[in-house]
Amino acid sequence: MTAAPLHLAGHKLLLDPLGGAWWPEADTLIVADLHFEKGTAAARRGQLVPPWDTQATLDRLTLLLRRYHPGTVVALGDSFHDVHGPGRMAATDALRLRTMAEAHRFVWVLGNHDPTPPAGLPGLAVDTWEQHGLVFRHQAQQGAAPGELCGHHHPKASVETRAGRVTRACFVADQRRLMLPALGAYTGGLDVASHAIARLFPRGGRAFLLGQARLFSFSLGQMQHGAA
């Protein structure tokens, strides 16, 4: 496993192929869009998809926690798929998450799917979190000062290779901003070439596509335009 270094507003971050960002200087792990209980949300609408998405997302989060032992974990919003998510969580999953939240300081940045703090979980719930000049938001702000970390859009990117098109979730970054991929097991994605993402990186930037053991880096200009 190889994490890729990224410098953002004078801070060094390591982008992990699992989809989290590690900020060694602040002993902080950053993840985005966990979307816990998306499976049960779909089930409520009649799509009885396999119920283990929360478990799978927790497994990913556990790997990241074991890898970096962070003092602080910042979840960049949409941690739950909807406000009733915590209530639908299976007891074992709820216990795992609570144990994590007790062992690390969790900062729950609130998102559009989870506008209220997660019921019954330790940690700090905020709209925006700031630390050493870096600003953590769910949704990027157009024209924000350099040093913004955000989620929300679930970026993915397609690369045309010799053997066909390969599409993966990705980080997107320029000098000012880092957008994280969604960590949730059932979260799809929005193409980085779509207007909603591209307008946030007007002077271009790089996409770091998630691989099994490393990231694959491409400039946004090299990306195929996906049908949004």
Added chain:
Amino acid sequence: MVDAAAAGESALLVAPTGGGKTLAGFLASLIDLAANPAPGLHTLYVSPLKALGTDVARNLSTPVEEMALPVTIETRSGDTPVNRRKRLKEAPPHILLTTPESLALLLSQEDAPTLFASLRAVVVDEVHALAGTKRGDQLALCLARLGTIAPRARRAGLSATVAHTQALLDYVGAGTPPRLIEQAEGAPPVLSILLPAERLPWSGHMGLTAASRILERIAAHQMTIVFVNTRAQGELMFQALWKINADTLPIAIHHGSLDIAQRRRVEAAMAAGKLRAVVATSSLDLGIDWGGVDQVIQVGAPKGVSRLVQRVGRANHRMDEASTALLVPANRFELLECEAAIEGVAAGEQDGAPPPPGGLDVLAQHLLLTAAAAPFHPDAMFAEVVRAAPYAGLTRPDFDDVLRFVEDGGYALAAYDRYSKLFRDAEGQVQIRGARTARQARMNIGTIVEAPLLKVRYGGRGGSLGEIEESFVTMMSPGDTFMFAGRLLSYQRIRETTLEVTDGGTGEPMVPAYAGSRQPLTTNLAARVRAMLHDPTTWTHYPEPVREWLEMQRDRSELPGEDDLLVEVFPRNGRWFLVAYCFEGRNAHQTLGMLLTRRMERFGYGPLGFVATDYVIAVWSASEPTDVAGLFEEDMLGDDLEAWMAESSMLRRTFRNVAVISGLVDRNQPGQERSRRQVTVNTDLIYDVLRRHQPDHVLLRATRADASGGLTDLGRVGGLLGRVAGRVRAVRLDRVSPLAVPVLLDIGKESVRTEEGMDAMLAETEALVAEAAGTLPTSEAPMRVHPVHRSNLAILQRKPRNRAPARASS
């Protein structure tokens, strides 16, 4: 037919195309209705094509009006307007013409028993095209349902001649054996081969070099259907013909992605005799008879004898006249295949695989829809379902698993009790939970799952030209040129789910390729090709280059035998090549290639990659493969297979279809896509989670069953290994053999199919881009490459091939 009907018996009429068999299916109904014109639905007609129903309605109206019969006839399909649907319920016609999907919808209504109570006959057209498909599975279940709610209705099946008549009898019978009525074959077709003016190419599948010859033949006949194997090939052939069409003969194009109105216009022009030729894919395999067609040209390998006979039957729909057809091979192996097909037709052979067991995903859909109409008891429903031929072998545990899946997802943790779609009442009857669930079920009817499509239309004005796969569009940028609907179009922009285009454009045009549109070579045809290769006396009438090619093979290597397996091993460019002449079709060869490379890895030969065609498989490696017989031992189908199947992207694609058909996720409804994105979960993600947590889940079982028959063709791999056990003939050569040249020319065209393979491709592209930009890659972590895709390493140094999308179909 009428006799059987008078006796109340079901019957299957097997007749060559153009025998007037459709009307034969209705004769008994008309006689009965003339005698007893009671109100209520009397006869139901089901065909795979809406257009067939419309055509039959027209053809029936004439005799009905002439004889002044008091018989009402209506069609019903997905496009039937709401007011007519309402009328259908209030005053049903005597004869209703419909499709499997529309029948499923009618049966899912609560008033279905009332509507069908008076039913006396069900006519199923084109049974051979339905049996063995998922649409056929759905129809079989509906027929079994009709057997319960309308037990007095006899069934009449209409079919072209096929290899597996018994399977069709079972299909039509649905529990009671029907009478078989076989109509004699007409005059045997006159088949010959048409070669390009130039030398027959070594490889390639498009056959464009023969365009001028084809145009000459079109000019010499009244009306010609030029059949091709893929839509991409159709677009290219159409352009190639028009490029040289100095006399501007009216030549049209017809394929499944074109706008339906456009297709209807082409068909109408054919019927009116206004066209001289139509370039067509399988979209014209079925359908209305056109009397005016006097010539069929098949471009590219025919792939199967039955398929060829049905295509050839599109010409000269008169029993006493022979159809004439020309076969145009696109390469040398295809010439052999064409010759073999001509022999097969002359011998009156029929081929094609027998219909596989019914899909569990289709059963899941059916159970939910049936519950939407009325509660049922599981025991009674199981008894009904196994009367449908595709489900005759269904076990009760499998049935229960499917029912459990429909009920609450069937997950090991039973986490979804409170969201269940079905519940059981005190008497053990299965009931649907609420009107919303029933409505959702009806919205998701159907077993055809399209890849995400975009409409193609001119910007601002003009109607739709057809639909194109989203994945093709994502490879293009505004300003790019592509061929579609027989036109040269330029990409303007995407708006919602529409691709806006203008005419014309510059640069090399791309051609949309469509997934899964290629048929593998049938077993019988493959056996004939092997026999012909083995017997030099048959070569005398082959064209010079092909004869030379085979003679060279005989002198420099050996010829494949009739029932052994020739395997050549030779060095080339510092690598070792192993070429096996299996003739089992491309899908089986892909699977075999994966299994072989894994085994070669264990044998220490250092495999680097493989490529599969319909005829052969070639593997290349770092060291010489010495124990060739050991490589092909039958136990190859073991753990390697399991491991590979699980991570293969073919299974993901199959799972997506299974998930939609079974109702696990909702079908995309046009216009609703945006609002749905929030709740719809990507099926790839579901597959990963399900595979990890419940690998024996009924939907994964259904997926594996689908894949083993289709994309992986495991049956033929197993058959081959069994057949050649102890008969592997390894030949060590100093250089490439003549027969191996075509497959070596195909190297580099294969696509990656696993996550690891895709990682390798990403790494390669990243490195190439970085190299071109003069920067270093961001990471120096060693690359892991799946054995199947070692080819990627070997070709890393090369420049990327300029990838024309048309190639993706080959």
